[in-house]
Amino acid sequence: MNGHRTRARRAAAIMAAGAFALGATACSASSSSGGGGGGSQKVAIVGFSVLKPGYDALAAAFKETPAGKGVGVSESFGASGSQSKAVASGQPADYVGFSLEPDMTRLVPKFVDASWNKGATKGIGSTSVVVIAVRPGNPLHIKGWDDLIKPGVKIVTPNPATSGSAKWNILGAYSHGLHKGGTAAAKSYLAKFFAHVVSKPDSGADATTAFLAGTGDVLISYENEAIAARQAGKKLDYVVPSDTFKIENPVAVTKSASPAAKKFLSFVQSDAGQKVLAGVGFRPLNAADVPAKIEGANNPTNPFPKVSQLETISDLGGWSTVDTKFFDEKTGIVTKIEEGNG
Numbered sequence: 001m002n003g004h005r006t007r008a009r010r011a012a013a014i015m016a017a018g019a020f021a022l023g024a025t026a027c028s029a030s031s032s033s034g035g036g037g038g039g040s041q042k043v044a045i046v047g048f049s050v051l052k053p054g055y056d057a058l059a060a061a062f063k064e065t066p067a068g069k070g071v072g073v074s075e076s077f078g079a080s081g082s083q084s085k086a087v088a089s090g091q092p093a094d095y096v097g098f099s100l101e102p103d104m105t106r107l108v109p110k111f112v113d114a115s116w117n118k119g120a121t122k123g124i125g126s127t128s129v130v131v132i133a134v135r136p137g138n139p140l141h142i143k144g145w146d147d148l149i150k151p152g153v154k155i156v157t158p159n160p161a162t163s164g165s166a167k168w169n170i171l172g173a174y175s176h177g178l179h180k181g182g183t184a185a186a187k188s189y190l191a192k193f194f195a196h197v198v199s200k201p202d203s204g205a206d207a208t209t210a211f212l213a214g215t216g217d218v219l220i221s222y223e224n225e226a227i228a229a230r231q232a233g234k235k236l237d238y239v240v241p242s243d244t245f246k247i248e249n250p251v252a253v254t255k256s257a258s259p260a261a262k263k264f265l266s267f268v269q270s271d272a273g274q275k276v277l278a279g280v281g282f283r284p285l286n287a288a289d290v291p292a293k294i295e296g297a298n299n300p301t302n303p304f305p306k307v308s309q310l311e312t313i314s315d316l317g318g319w320s321t322v323d324t325k326f327f328d329e330k331t332g333i334v335t336k337i338e339e340g341n342g
Contacts, residue, residue: 044074061273071264094260125251128249148218155220156199156201231295244307278290
């Protein structure tokens with residue numbers, strides 16, 4: 001068991017570095033997979049861009065298990081909404097992992113069974129929190145959300161029209177304002193926040209690439225994305241605000257999934273799989289699965305600090321309410337604010 005854990009951790013670190021070196025938004029494949037999955041010993045993974053370091057590591061660790069022996073894995077990563085639409089339009093997939101629930105429910109019931117979220121993990125494969133990435137040394141002394149709307153601060157965050165990461169980021173900003181003074185204060189803060197946004201790349205990984213290339217002063221991102229970047233030697237620091245938002249990423253097998261894909265899903269949600277994900281910065285579903293040390297974290301021996309005020313999608317009414325309320329293309333709160341900001 002200890003040997004397995006060591007190999008899994010080593011795979012996580014190596015594969016995370018490779019993901020950033022090659023470009024996290026690129027599609028990659030360790031072997032090809034045919035339509036609808038393409039065989040019992042192949043798994044075609046389609047997921048959102050920020051998953052790539054974790055799933056490179058998971059695929060390597062899975063192949064070391066009896067269930068994964070001889071299994072070929074192909075991977076396609078991109079903006080969550082775009083990936084979901086691609087599967088709905090016929091892109092072959094055995095296993096799908098998205099940033100947020102609406103991208104999964106788009107595929108129900110035609111491609112994904114309606115019971116996808118009925119198990120012990122409620123269909124969640126990984127979690128994280130919204131953080132603020134800053135330049136090395138934090139030259140602007142960013143500590144939390146209020147610092148983002150100070151004069152001159154330039155924000156990079158993905159485009160909510162394509163990116164699930166963007167939606168989590170926005171809900172984090174909105175919730176901060178909500179606690180300061182209710183709905184009016186939340187909308188006011190969000191308007192100020194968007195006034196400071198200088199770049200909205202298509203995906204979370206694209207946003208990280210833009211920030212690392214020199215765009216903006218701060219990047220709103222996943223905690224795991226910041227940790228994986230640092231593991232790969234990228235130059236950034238990050239701040240976990242005292243109040244922030246919990247990110248929950250749904251996963252499922254498709255109706256046409258191969259038997260190997262179903263075994264892979266079980267591995268992802270197992271303690272062994274969660275330890276692999278934790279190794280590249282995701283907060284595991286079970287706190288007991290946190291490794292003793294995670295390089296790249298602010299504190300490697302305490303990598304996932306407790307957040308004083310951690311909001312969840314349930315606090316805002318769930319995705320069935322939130323997606324329309326905030327992101328409807330005509331009437332959404334975010335749509336109206338962005339129109340007002342020009």
